[in-house]
Amino acid sequence: MQYYDRACEQFSRRELLNIVWALGAAAIAAPVRAQAPVSRLAFRSNPFTLGIASGDPLPTGVVLWTRLAPEPLAGGGMPMVPVEVAWEVGTDPSFRSIVRSGTEIARPELGHSVHVDVEGLLPGRDYWYRFHAGSETSAAGRTRTAPAANAMAERVRFAVCGCNHFEHGFFTGYRRIAEEGFDWILHTGDYIYESGASAGGVRTHHGAELYSVADYRARYAQYKLDPDLQAAHASAPFIVTWDDHEVVNDYAGGRGGADVPPEVFALRRAAGYQAYYEAMPLRRPALPGGAGMQLHRRLAFGQLVDLHVCDTRQWRSSQACGKGWKSQCEEALDSRRTMLGTDQERWLFANLERPAGRWTLLGQQVYTFARDLGALDPAARFNMDKWDGYVAARRRLYRRLVDTRTPNPIILSGDVHQHFAADLKMDFARPESETVGVELTTTSISSNGDGTDVAPGWDRVRADNPHVKYHSARRGYIACTATPGTLRGDFMVLDRVTVPGQPTRVDASVVIENGRRGAAMQ
Ligand code: FE
Ligand code: CA
Numbered sequence: 001m002q003y004y005d006r007a008c009e010q011f012s013r014r015e016l017l018n019i020v021w022a023l024g025a026a027a028i029a030a031p032v033r034a035q036a037p038v039s040r041l042a043f044r045s046n047p048f049t050l051g052i053a054s055g056d057p058l059p060t061g062v063v064l065w066t067r068l069a070p071e072p073l074a075g076g077g078m079p080m081v082p083v084e085v086a087w088e089v090g091t092d093p094s095f096r097s098i099v100r101s102g103t104e105i106a107r108p109e110l111g112h113s114v115h116v117d118v119e120g121l122l123p124g125r126d127y128w129y130r131f132h133a134g135s136e137t138s139a140a141g142r143t144r145t146a147p148a149a150n151a152m153a154e155r156v157r158f159a160v161c162g163c164n165h166f167e168h169g170f171f172t173g174y175r176r177i178a179e180e181g182f183d184w185i186l187h188t189g190d191y192i193y194e195s196g197a198s199a200g201g202v203r204t205h206h207g208a209e210l211y212s213v214a215d216y217r218a219r220y221a222q223y224k225l226d227p228d229l230q231a232a233h234a235s236a237p238f239i240v241t242w243d244d245h246e247v248v249n250d251y252a253g254g255r256g257g258a259d260v261p262p263e264v265f266a267l268r269r270a271a272g273y274q275a276y277y278e279a280m281p282l283r284r285p286a287l288p289g290g291a292g293m294q295l296h297r298r299l300a301f302g303q304l305v306d307l308h309v310c311d312t313r314q315w316r317s318s319q320a321c322g323k324g325w326k327s328q329c330e331e332a333l334d335s336r337r338t339m340l341g342t343d344q345e346r347w348l349f350a351n352l353e354r355p356a357g358r359w360t361l362l363g364q365q366v367y368t369f370a371r372d373l374g375a376l377d378p379a380a381r382f383n384m385d386k387w388d389g390y391v392a393a394r395r396r397l398y399r400r401l402v403d404t405r406t407p408n409p410i411i412l413s414g415d416v417h418q419h420f421a422a423d424l425k426m427d428f429a430r431p432e433s434e435t436v437g438v439e440l441t442t443t444s445i446s447s448n449g450d451g452t453d454v455a456p457g458w459d460r461v462r463a464d465n466p467h468v469k470y471h472s473a474r475r476g477y478i479a480c481t482a483t484p485g486t487l488r489g490d491f492m493v494l495d496r497v498t499v500p501g502q503p504t505r506v507d508a509s510v511v512i513e514n515g516r517r518g519a520a521m522q
Pocket of ligand 1: 444
């Protein structure tokens with residue numbers, strides 16, 4: 001009974017009693033080998049408190065996710081043993097027809113999370129999935145496979161969203177996303193925020209600032225308890241990438257602040273990465289290890305959409321000139337500086353040579369277009385955390401899009417808590433220079449609370465940013481519809497997120513026509 005030896009060291013008497021209760025008489029009577037998965041747990045309460053999710057749809061498969069946590073904010077509440085979880089996929093919401101099923105092991109090393117790589121499904125179909133552990137059953141989720149690889153899909157509908165600060169507002173935007181029933185949902189990062197509890201918001205972070213795996217895990221748990229976020233996950237597969245707050249504000253590569261030794265920051269980053277993997281519907285190649293975590297990946301939706309998901313945090317050079325907003329910063333122009341890192345840049349640039357869809361989408365965190373706020377403060381024109389601080393890397397990327405004749409390049413970004421539609425210019429200082437593609441930047445779901453129609457001072461900088469076709473500082477998401485002829489983005493906004501249950505409205509729509517490099521607003 002090695003399990004009890006290990007458990008006794010780690011649990012209080014009350015917790016131990018709960019575990020014995022949870023394992024039930026069968027487990028006590030029949031000695032379990034260490035690490036043998038326990039399949040007959042009797043839970044005191046439903047362990048599926050954090051909901052369910054699916055992600056990264058392929059034509060014949062999808063990833064299913066859940067995490068067992070009967071006491072989500074108290075370390076999870078699971079016995080420290082591997083636990084068997086059954087899953088099933090059906091073609092209807094009441095599971096009358098189950099087409100795939102199996103079991104997966106929820107391991108204590110990964111916070112009892114489960115990642116199931118389901119294969120053998122049909123392309124372009126809706127499916128429903130759920131989990132069982134002991135005698136408990138999870139909520140059911142709807143997911144959808146990608147269209148067949150060799151066919152031109154008629155239509156792909158997806159959302160772009162990100163930046164859901166728990167304290168700043170309610171996740172109503174997620175509820176509205178759930179109601180739309182998208183084919184998939186791209187999350188551009190800041191899925192959690194690492195700061196400790198603070199006053200003045202609509203609700204309060206559980207605990208202090210995050211440093212350990214247990215800290216990050218609990219924060220994901222708190223966010224995932226939100227019913228609106230759970231509804232979004234249950235409505236469609238997510239395709240996720242992170243930004244900075246999944247670890248700490250403005251970190252860059254292996255640097256987490258000027259006063260933090262890199263070898264010390266590496267431990268915090270690893271803790272954040274592990275908890276991120278545990279919380280997200282990602283495939284096995286994303287499992288973090290000593291070399292970091294591979295988030296960049298490519299997903300195709302028939303011959304219509306070719307999506308490259310990128311990571312602009314893990315491999316980037318440190319922000320130039322001590323970060324913040326700068327005007328004169330030679331370092332920002334240095335061609336040795338990188339946003340994607342050498343390997344990811346090479347991967348992306350090779351992909352672009354072999355286009356696989358009518359619309360080439362780059363999903364990543366920080367905006368790539370030039371955003372010049374010099375009219376407000378001549379000494380602070382550009383934000384060094386964005387591609388404005390990585391000018392040579394941006395030029396390499398844009399040049400590559402032109403040289404490879406990438407079909408209809410569209411960059412999808414988030415991070416800045418404002419909506420933007422912008423034309424991408426080979427030289428932003430010369431409005432007449434070549435237009436490379438279009439960027440759609442999503443505002444936040446809730447970060448920064450109730451917004452305003454335009455950011456303060458926007459009217460004064462507008463003329464210096466003629467490539468920006470649309471801007472809003474409200475909260476919301478982008479609802480996109482790709483067809484062979486056009487890609488349309490509806491900029492959805494909510495007037496309030498500090499009161500629950502608000503409706504969305506379409507603030508503006510952008511239409512990009514096949515073969516035209518530029519955005520037209522409607
Ligand atoms: Fe954010
Ligand atoms: Ca950010």
